[in-house]
Amino acid sequence: MESLAMGGYGTYVWTCFGLAAAVLIINEWRVRARQSTVYKEIEVRIKALEESA
Amino acid sequence: MWKWFHQLASPPHFYRIAPIFSAVLLLPGLALIAYGVYAGLFLAPMDYQQGDAFRIIYVHVPSAYLSMMAYMIMAVAGGIGLIWRMKLAHAVAASAAPLGAWFTFLALATGSIWGRPMWGTWWEWADPRMMSELILLFFYFGYMALRAAIDDTAKADKASAVLALVGVVNVIIVHYSVEWWSSLHQGQTIMAKDGPAMDPGMLYPLLANIFGFTLLFGSLLLRRTRTEVLFRERRTRWVKEMILAPEGQS
Numbered sequence: 001m002e003s004l005a006m007g008g009y010g011t012y013v014w015t016c017f018g019l020a021a022a023v024l025i026i027n028e029w030r031v032r033a034r035q036s037t038v039y040k041e042i043e044v045r046i047k048a049l050e051e052s053a
Numbered sequence: 054m055w056k057w058f059h060q061l062a063s064p065p066h067f068y069r070i071a072p073i074f075s076a077v078l079l080l081p082g083l084a085l086i087a088y089g090v091y092a093g094l095f096l097a098p099m100d101y102q103q104g105d106a107f108r109i110i111y112v113h114v115p116s117a118y119l120s121m122m123a124y125m126i127m128a129v130a131g132g133i134g135l136i137w138r139m140k141l142a143h144a145v146a147a148s149a150a151p152l153g154a155w156f157t158f159l160a161l162a163t164g165s166i167w168g169r170p171m172w173g174t175w176w177e178w179a180d181p182r183m184m185s186e187l188i189l190l191f192f193y194f195g196y197m198a199l200r201a202a203i204d205d206t207a208k209a210d211k212a213s214a215v216l217a218l219v220g221v222v223n224v225i226i227v228h229y230s231v232e233w234w235s236s237l238h239q240g241q242t243i244m245a246k247d248g249p250a251m252d253p254g255m256l257y258p259l260l261a262n263i264f265g266f267t268l269l270f271g272s273l274l275l276r277r278t279r280t281e282v283l284f285r286e287r288r289t290r291w292v293k294e295m296i297l298a299p300e301g302q303s
Contacts, residue, residue, distance in 0.1 A: 028273065
């Protein structure tokens with residue numbers, strides 16, 4: 001518990017590390033989500049064009 | 054060498070090899086961050102003036118460094134795109150902007166939280182380092198807003214590249230603000246004139262996190278750029294062939 005309290009600065013320190021983790025996770029998720037969305041949109045459009053041709 | 058660069062700049066080639074390079078950066082990046090965070094939080098000695106609050110440095114400095122690094126990548130890539138009309142360079146610039154904005158936000162937020170117990174304030178409007186970093190965030194927002202406002206991709210690339218190049222002046226101001234003006238913010242620590250002004254037990258986890266964050270940023274940038282390339286090339290033959298290939302690749 002003592003090491004978590006960080007000499008009374010625990011709230012500040014852990015908030016900063018939590019924010020950093022959140023930013024990294026959000027960016028990782030956004031990169032994956034965008035790739036998946038763009039790929040699927042293009043796939044749908046190209047397959048629709050192929051079927052109509 | 055030039056042949057390799059030309060090959061790399063080819064959209065289909067880049068799209069194929071980006072995941073390999075991304076993985077190569079991601080794994081050591083995560084390992085370095087795991088070490089840096091653990092050592093920074095639990096192994097590094099306490100600062101004699103700031104106590105354990107100084108441990109915020111292990112996320113603040115890497116994010117502040119990346120906020121400037123991402124901007125320089127954005128500006129240089131934009132410049133290369135303008136001069137050599139390289140499409141991949143514009144895709145890199147466009148992809149670096151949101152990542153840079155996130156790291157700038159993180160640098161500002163962690164700096165503000167660190168400032169509260171150390172300086173007695175969350176924010177100081179007259180401080181040159183804080184204000185120039187905030188202006189950096191606005192440059193990122195301006196860059197992304199400008200791109201979003203122009204429908205023609207080629208025009209958006211050119212206009213946003215010019216804006217990115219203008220903003221380099223602000224990055225220089227961010228970097229040297231603590232030397233040029235009186236600031237609440239401390240001066241250079243790692244790049245101090247007489248070498249790093251830190252105990253090795255504090256320095257090594259910090260360096261690990263700086264390199265780890267940079268590798269992770271590189272991995273994210275490669276994958277973002279890959280998606281940007283796919284979107285820009287969506288009407289080309291190679292994308293059509295890739296989508297219709299029996300095995301498919303996402």
